[in-house]
Amino acid sequence: MAPLPASENLYHLFESRFPADRSRPFLETDEGQVWSYTDLEAVSARYARALAGLGVRKGDRVAVQVEKSPENLFLYLAVLRAGAIYLPLNTAYQRGEIGYFLEDAEPTLFVCRPENAAEMRELATRCRVPHLLTLGMRGTGTLPELAAGQPDGFETVPMQREELAAILYTSGTTGRSKGAMTSHGNLASNALILHDLWGFRPGDVLLHALPIFHVHGLFVATNTTLLNGSSMLFCPKFDVDTVIRLLPRATVMMGVPTFYTRLLADPRFTRDLAAHMRLFISGSAPLLADTHKDFAARTGHAILERYGMTEAGMITSNPYAGERIPGTVGFPLPGVELRVADEQGRILGPEEIGVIEFRGPNLFKGYWRKPEKTAEDMRPDGFFITGDVGKVDARGYVHIVGRAKDLVICGGYNVYPKEIETVIDAIDGVVESAVIGLPHPDFGEAVAAVVQRKPGRPDVSEDGIIAQVKGELANFKVPKRVWFVDELPRNQMGKVQKALLREQHRDTFKPA
Ligand code: MCA
Ligand code: AMP
Numbered sequence: 001m002a003p004l005p006a007s008e009n010l011y012h013l014f015e016s017r018f019p020a021d022r023s024r025p026f027l028e029t030d031e032g033q034v035w036s037y038t039d040l041e042a043v044s045a046r047y048a049r050a051l052a053g054l055g056v057r058k059g060d061r062v063a064v065q066v067e068k069s070p071e072n073l074f075l076y077l078a079v080l081r082a083g084a085i086y087l088p089l090n091t092a093y094q095r096g097e098i099g100y101f102l103e104d105a106e107p108t109l110f111v112c113r114p115e116n117a118a119e120m121r122e123l124a125t126r127c128r129v130p131h132l133l134t135l136g137m138r139g140t141g142t143l144p145e146l147a148a149g150q151p152d153g154f155e156t157v158p159m160q161r162e163e164l165a166a167i168l169y170t171s172g173t174t175g176r177s178k179g180a181m182t183s184h185g186n187l188a189s190n191a192l193i194l195h196d197l198w199g200f201r202p203g204d205v206l207l208h209a210l211p212i213f214h215v216h217g218l219f220v221a222t223n224t225t226l227l228n229g230s231s232m233l234f235c236p237k238f239d240v241d242t243v244i245r246l247l248p249r250a251t252v253m254m255g256v257p258t259f260y261t262r263l264l265a266d267p268r269f270t271r272d273l274a275a276h277m278r279l280f281i282s283g284s285a286p287l288l289a290d291t292h293k294d295f296a297a298r299t300g301h302a303i304l305e306r307y308g309m310t311e312a313g314m315i316t317s318n319p320y321a322g323e324r325i326p327g328t329v330g331f332p333l334p335g336v337e338l339r340v341a342d343e344q345g346r347i348l349g350p351e352e353i354g355v356i357e358f359r360g361p362n363l364f365k366g367y368w369r370k371p372e373k374t375a376e377d378m379r380p381d382g383f384f385i386t387g388d389v390g391k392v393d394a395r396g397y398v399h400i401v402g403r404a405k406d407l408v409i410c411g412g413y414n415v416y417p418k419e420i421e422t423v424i425d426a427i428d429g430v431v432e433s434a435v436i437g438l439p440h441p442d443f444g445e446a447v448a449a450v451v452q453r454k455p456g457r458p459d460v461s462e463d464g465i466i467a468q469v470k471g472e473l474a475n476f477k478v479p480k481r482v483w484f485v486d487e488l489p490r491n492q493m494g495k496v497q498k499a500l501l502r503e504q505h506r507d508t509f510k511p512a
Contacts, residue, residue, distance in 0.1 A: 161185025179368030256412030408437030
């Protein structure tokens with residue numbers, strides 16, 4: 001591995017790996033528009049100058065809620081170059097959700113979609129955000145306009161490895177999101193290890209169909225490509241037709257399990273189509289062992305499953321060269337120490353099931369302005385309590401068998417029931433709700449709600465509840481079904497028995 005350059009700004013590390021011939025492609029869109037490494041350097045420099053011109057300084061937050069585009073990636077790189085902190089937001093987040101992030105993170109600049117500018121300007125003013133710019137899908141908006149007149153060069157701000165590069169919000173069991181603070185060193189160590197471990201080589205072409213506001217699409221996929229100085233085929237979203245069209249030109253694909261189940265459901269996805277591929281990687285949600293096996297039977301490829309979280313980037317991975325075992329997430333990454341412990345923190349042995357804990361250079365710097373929340377999740381010896389339930393088998397493979405946290409993962413997006421319950425419980429005529437995750441053939445899990453109405457309030461309907469949640473929260477958090485009960489089942493401690501509700505409704509989304 002090459003030594004890190006003197007500045008530990010992640011961009012400096014990328015730059016040290018860019019191809020000598022900068023005219024080589026960095027990115028090609030699904031419509032065939034090509035961006036070279038020269039373009040990457042020039043556009044990110046102009047954007048960085050525009051940010052600096054507005055007064056964005058080292059350590060300032062830049063919140064971004066825009067559609068996936070090459071310019072969006074250049075903005076990420078510009079923020080790194082300016083020494084500021086990149087704060088990406090899911091495009092599905094609604095006004096109320098955005099308001100919370102702006103108030104909590106106090107960004108200096110908020111970049112939003114041009115079509116939302118009026119609404120977001122009003123919100124940004126209320127949240128005392130000094131600057132608002134827009135960025136559209138095809139390089140439109142006030143950010144590119146401001147950047148257009150700037151020179152192509154920018155002196156990237158030197159950073160130390162402990163200094164922050166990004167804050168990514170992750171929901172919590174209390175219903176309020178926490179900003180996970182990630183440093184330049186966190187991102188660099190993870191990217192270098194994955195680049196090495198997954199055998200990236202000159203000429204690799206990554207098929208990129210993930211969103212770029214989360215760790216998977218932004219850091220795992222993009223940072224490894226940048227370190228490799230190679231190129232990606234860049235799709236605005238996952239679409240089976242586009243992926244099947246572009247696959248013959250790719251060598252590596254990363255996705256959530258839904259990508260692979262959707263590909264398998266398409267007869268055009270054949271052994272021939274995938275024969276040339278070097279690697280398929282899956283993560284963000286459990287890949288069913290059956291999907292792994294069906295994929296191997298269809299294509300001859302064993303999907304490489306890995307495990308991570310916003311607070312850490314990647315934590316474990318199945319081997320590139322060794323056996324990739326279905327239903328496991330492989331071994332701890334080099335430099336990562338992983339153990340399984342019981343609730344009291346007693347360390348358990350091989351094959352014993354408990355909560356997964358780990359520490360390593362990938363572990364984040366804590367939750368933004370929430371030291372008490374950070375402390376709650378840490379052991380005194382620096383191990384982070386993931387809330388994922390699992391075991392390490394006799395061969396050292398990590399298995400995830402459940403979650404200690406009340407969390408549902410749909411199509412790779414995390415949904416904390418508490419957040420949805422808070423919205424439903426506030427509806428007039430509702431006594432209480434319980435939100436659960438149920439097996440779903442497309443999304444892995446889907447959100448559903450069981451609701452107790454006040455007596456004499458049959459007007460509180462499934463449609464009404466769905467409409468209310470849709471108005472307040474991102475669309476992937478909206479329950480796909482709502483049922484009404486006279487009373488929610490409780491245990492002796494008075495706690496709602498969600499396991500029982502899940503069991504009662506287990507087959508709701510099962511294909512007929
Ligand atoms: C869309 N819908 C969903 C989801 N996505 N419902 C539940 N879960 C979802 N994930 C709903 C919409 O609300 C909408 O409903 C309808 O489905 C169609 O929406 P559309 O946007 O057209 O869906 P899609 O384009 O088919 O998207 C599905 C998808 C997408 C491709 C699976 O969700 C996706 O790209 N997921 C990847 C998430 C990801 O990158 N996770 C990484 C997090 P309606 O019509 O009623 O409004 S990073 C992480 O977890 C850690 C660090 C890690 O280990 O990687
Ligand atoms: P996030 O909030 O996006 O960081 O989600 C992290 C969570 O996703 C982890 O704590 C796990 O519960 C889950 N996760 C990620 N990868 C996998 C995987 N390969 N198998 C099972 N769960 C996973």
